[in-house]
Amino acid sequence: MSEVARYTRRMVLGTGLAMAATVALGAGLGGVAFAADTVKLGVSIPAATHGFTGGIVWWANQAKAELEKAHPNLKITVKTASGAPEQANQLQDLVTVTKIDSLVIFPFESAALTQPVLQAKKKNVYVTVVDRGLTDPSAQDAYIAGDNTAFGRIPAEYIAKKYNGKANIVALRGIPTTLDNERWEAFTGVLKQYPDIKILDGKYANWNRDDAFKVTQDFLTRFKDIDVVWAADDDMAFGVLKAIEQAKRTDIKEVFGGAGSKTMVKTILDGSNPLIHADVSYSPKFIYDAIKMTAEARLKGDKLPATYIIPSSLITKENAKEFYFPDSPY
Amino acid sequence: MPSGPTSAPTPATEAGAVSARKAGRRFDPHRFGPVVGLVLLLIVGTALNPDFATWDNMMNVLTRTAFIGIISIGMCFVIISGGIDLSVGSMAALIAGGMILLMNALAGSVGSPVVVVALGMLFALLLGGGFGLAHGYLITRGRIEPFIVTLGTLGIFRAVLTWLADGGAITLDNDLSDAYGPVYYGSLLGIPVPVWVFLAVSVAGAVLLNRTAFGRYVQAIGSNEQVARFAAVDVDRVKLLTYGLLGVCVGIATVLYVPRLGSASPTTGLLWELEAIAAVIVGGTSFKGGEGRIAGTVIGAVLLSVISNILNLTSIISVYLNAAVQGCVIIAVAFLQRRRP
Numbered sequence: 260m261s262e263v264a265r266y267t268r269r270m271v272l273g274t275g276l277a278m279a280a281t282v283a284l285g286a287g288l289g290g291v292a293f294a295a296d297t298v299k300l301g302v303s304i305p306a307a308t309h310g311f312t313g314g315i316v317w318w319a320n321q322a323k324a325e326l327e328k329a330h331p332n333l334k335i336t337v338k339t340a341s342g343a344p345e346q347a348n349q350l351q352d353l354v355t356v357t358k359i360d361s362l363v364i365f366p367f368e369s370a371a372l373t374q375p376v377l378q379a380k381k382k383n384v385y386v387t388v389v390d391r392g393l394t395d396p397s398a399q400d401a402y403i404a405g406d407n408t409a410f411g412r413i414p415a416e417y418i419a420k421k422y423n424g425k426a427n428i429v430a431l432r433g434i435p436t437t438l439d440n441e442r443w444e445a446f447t448g449v450l451k452q453y454p455d456i457k458i459l460d461g462k463y464a465n466w467n468r469d470d471a472f473k474v475t476q477d478f479l480t481r482f483k484d485i486d487v488v489w490a491a492d493d494d495m496a497f498g499v500l501k502a503i504e505q506a507k508r509t510d511i512k513e514v515f516g517g518a519g520s521k522t523m524v525k526t527i528l529d530g531s532n533p534l535i536h537a538d539v540s541y542s543p544k545f546i547y548d549a550i551k552m553t554a555e556a557r558l559k560g561d562k563l564p565a566t567y568i569i570p571s572s573l574i575t576k577e578n579a580k581e582f583y584f585p586d587s588p589y
Numbered sequence: 590m591p592s593g594p595t596s597a598p599t600p601a602t603e604a605g606a607v608s609a610r611k612a613g614r615r616f617d618p619h620r621f622g623p624v625v626g627l628v629l630l631l632i633v634g635t636a637l638n639p640d641f642a643t644w645d646n647m648m649n650v651l652t653r654t655a656f657i658g659i660i661s662i663g664m665c666f667v668i669i670s671g672g673i674d675l676s677v678g679s680m681a682a683l684i685a686g687g688m689i690l691l692m693n694a695l696a697g698s699v700g701s702p703v704v705v706v707a708l709g710m711l712f713a714l715l716l717g718g719g720f721g722l723a724h725g726y727l728i729t730r731g732r733i734e735p736f737i738v739t740l741g742t743l744g745i746f747r748a749v750l751t752w753l754a755d756g757g758a759i760t761l762d763n764d765l766s767d768a769y770g771p772v773y774y775g776s777l778l779g780i781p782v783p784v785w786v787f788l789a790v791s792v793a794g795a796v797l798l799n800r801t802a803f804g805r806y807v808q809a810i811g812s813n814e815q816v817a818r819f820a821a822v823d824v825d826r827v828k829l830l831t832y833g834l835l836g837v838c839v840g841i842a843t844v845l846y847v848p849r850l851g852s853a854s855p856t857t858g859l860l861w862e863l864e865a866i867a868a869v870i871v872g873g874t875s876f877k878g879g880e881g882r883i884a885g886t887v888i889g890a891v892l893l894s895v896i897s898n899i900l901n902l903t904s905i906i907s908v909y910l911n912a913a914v915q916g917c918v919i920i921a922v923a924f925l926q927r928r929r930p
Contacts, residue, residue: 308855313756435909460904463911467856468758472849473653477901480646481638494758494854501850505774522760588757 297332298557301359301384302550303349305367306339310494310520311466314543314589315365321587322550333554343371350375354382361385361557363550370394387553387563389546391438401563403549405541407438409571411445411491413539414515417573418487421513424453426486429478430461431471431495442491442517459485464495471498479506487513493520493538500534517541519574519582520589528579538574540582543589545569622926623872623888630895630918638902648781650898651891652773655783656681656842657861658890661868662794663838665886666831667735668869669798671811671878672728674832676739677839678861679746680720684843685853686750686759688713692769693762702768709769713847714840720746721836725829743862751855758854766851773848783845787887790841795883807831811878868893871919873926885926892922 302323307313316339323335336357340346346367353359362384366372369391377398380386388399396402418426430446433439443461450456459482464470471490478485479502488503488511490496496516503511511534516523519540526535548569556563574582634641660677667674692709699705720742727738753759761769775782798804806827809817818824847853872889874881896918900911 307751307756310757310854313751313754313855316756432908461908462901463908465856467859468850468852468854469857473897474901476649476653477646477898480640480643480649481902497852498850588755 297334298330298361298554299357299359300333300335300361300363300550300554300557301350301353301357302335302337302363302546303346303353304337304339304365304546305346306341308341310589311518311543314520314587315546317588318544318547319550322547322554326551326554330554330558333558335550335554340367343367347372347375350379354379354384359384361387361553363387363389363546363553365389365546366391366393373398385553385557387549389549401553401565401567403545403552403563403567403569405545406568406571407441407541408445410517410539410541411442411447412449413571413573414489414491414517414537415446415449417537418489418513418515419450419453419456422456422486425455427457427459427482427484428487428489429459429475429482429485430489431464431474431491431499432461433463433466433492433495435463446489446491464498466492466494468494468498471495472502473498475499475502476506479503479508483510485511487511487515490514490516492517493523496523496535500532503534515539518589521584521587524574524579524583527574527576528583530576536575540572540574542582543587544584620873620926622924623885623892623922626918626922626925627888627892627895630892630899634895634899634902637899637905641899641902644779646898646902648776648784650894651784651787652781654890654894655787656846657864657868657893658787658887659790659838659842659845660835660861660865661872661886661890662790662883663835664865665794665869665872665874665881665883666798666807667835668866668874668876669811669878669881670807670828670831671814672735672828672831673866674724674735674739674835675862676720676724676742676746677835677865678858679743679750680717680836680839681843681846681858681861682853682855683746683750684713684716684720684840685847685857686753687716688843688847689759689761689851689853690753692765696762696765702765705765706769706772709847710844713844714837717836717838717840717843718833719836721833721839722829724836725832728832729825729828747855750853750857754854756855758852761847761851766848769848769851771848773845786841786845790838791883791887798881798883803827803830808879808881811875812880864893865890867919871922871926889922893919 302319304315304319305312307316319337323337327333327335336353336359338349338353340349353362362379364376364386366388373393373395376386376393377395380398386399387401387403390404392402393399418428432443447458450458460478462474464474475488475498488499490499493516496514499514513536514534515537517539519538519542523535523538526532527538552563640646664674664677688709691712692705695705695708696702724738724742727733728735772782777785798807806817806822809820809822810824810827814824868890869881869886870876871892872882872885874886896915900906900914906914
């Protein structure tokens with residue numbers, strides 16, 4: 260008797276679950292085609308391990324707070340991962356447990372995450388990829404990124420113009436990656452047109468203050484006449500400035516960082532360091548823009564343009580105010 | 590079981606063997622492997638770029654070696670005792686972050702920046718010693734392998750710093766930075782302060798290892814822990830102290846590091862543990878424990894920073910291959926100082 264009862268109960272429960280799943284699936288499919296009643300947006304980003312990723316995490320949470328307040332039918336789940344395998348696992352959880360219908364992902368590595376993202380997309384999740392493109396573009400619905408070419412081009416054009424096509428430059432590079440190569444090629448590409456501008460050397464300092472300090476010390480020992488140091492990152496610029504200060508060198512006229520960190524923008528705004536005059540923006544805020552654009556488009560049932568490059572701009576004393584976010588950790 | 594007469598000559602033979610080995614070691618060319626390696630590197634460096642041999646460059650290199658060098662001295666004791674500490678880089682980062690936060694907080698209530706900095710330095714040394722003793726305690730009383738304990742704290746220390754820094758950087762207030770600056774940038778008789786500290790720690794380490802009972806116990810434990818225990822050495826206490834000592838060394842290194850950039854970030858001290866361990870081993874200390882040299886460790890640490898200095902001063906090798914050059918030199922020097930079978 261009790262066996263039968265239990266069996267019946269299980270049948271009822273099972274049928275109920277199946278029906279619920281069908282309804283949910285229907286709603287999910289509906290969400291793809293029409294304006295959705297509710298949007299469940301998953302955000303998958305790297306954990307805060309250095310200044311820039313710290314900024315990414317902060318801006319992602321900022322977007323969650325603002326957007327959820329503005330749209331009660333929007334639910335954003337932010338997950339941070341400290342490596343590609345962990346990110347792939349989180350992606351599975353977001354799809355199967357949290358049941359997201361839209362995804363904004365900043366992939367750790369392009370190749371390793373292409374398959375996991377493709378699996379999510381096959382389950383009708385709308386995918387926006389940020390910063391690092393996937394190896395198979397069909398796995399993404401939209402691609403939003405900062406402009407790495409401009410990151411190298413803008414300082415090069417600025418230096419060429421300001422120093423009338425004549426300067427000795429030493430450069431720091433980040434970590435050997437395609438991203439770093441893009442910036443470096445854009446930088447050297449512009450300066451090739453100016454025969455009197457010499458790039459004395461470029462060495463890797465790993466986007467790290469301490470390494471930048473050491474590399475700059477050695478550059479200063481090696482080259483007696485330097486006009487500009489392209490530090491290529493605001494964190495590295497910090498180490499560069501300390502090394503120049505220690506060596507008491509007066510030949511260097513300018514240090515150009517990159518990314519537009521809070522402290523650097525403030526320095527430009529206040530004019531508090533005679534070696535710092537300008538910077539190029541490459542703000543972690545693009546994750547905020549990506550989340551906002553995706554959420555708003557999904558709520559309306561719109562699609563995003565396939566590729567959207569967030570422009571980098573030159574930051575000078577005149578416009579620095581627009582790039583200053585005192586609350587952001589970066 | 591050997592009878593009385595056969596066992597009688599044994600002590601004499603053993604003593605003879607020991608003295609022979611000692612005499613042999615005194616003239617062992619392998620012992621000078623790291624020195625030979627360093628001298629060769631200095632010659633190569635000077636030939637490639639005459640600026641290499643300038644006083645300023647030498648001081649630059651020695652000053653930046655000071656952090657790793659001081660940590661290596663402490664690491665030398667731990668490795669000789671048969672242990673290991675993988676957490677030193679993360680520990681340095683957390684101490685740096687902690688002392689900056691403390692100093693910034695004190696700056697409001699304590700008037701004199703010098704007093705604030707002195708309190709910060711004291712805090713760094715205590716924190717380092719405390720972390721080290723905690724390692725020692727977990728290893729000796731908790732009976733957990735040092736590799737595991739310090740691998741665990743490697744993650745813990747760095748994660749706590751990242752959390753304190755909110756993923757960004759913890760920066761020392763400007764006034765304090767000015768008061769603290771001379772500890773890194775100042776010099777005495779033309780030699781930068783960190784180099785003096787490095788020298789003092791090295792001499793103290795050498796005396797402690799070679800001229801005190803503690804040093805002998807450390808070596809005894811490393812060569813055979815059981816025998817040391819039977820010889821009534823308080824093995825647990827000695828081990829505990831070696832980790833505490835290393836913690837204090839990390840504290841000293843951090844005290845010198847913080848005024849350089851006046852900030853701590855999640856990349857602070859990244860991979861210092863490997864550099865420190867490499868300096869110790871390249872300097873001729875046995876990875877299995879039991880035997881080691883402070884002078885060799887100092888030379889090992891200097892050698893490692895000279896390699897990257899030379900690479901920065903030249904551009905004959907593609908920057909992509911820098912790490913490969915470093916690897917080749919490390920292996921070559923280790924080969925020069927290899928032990929006879």
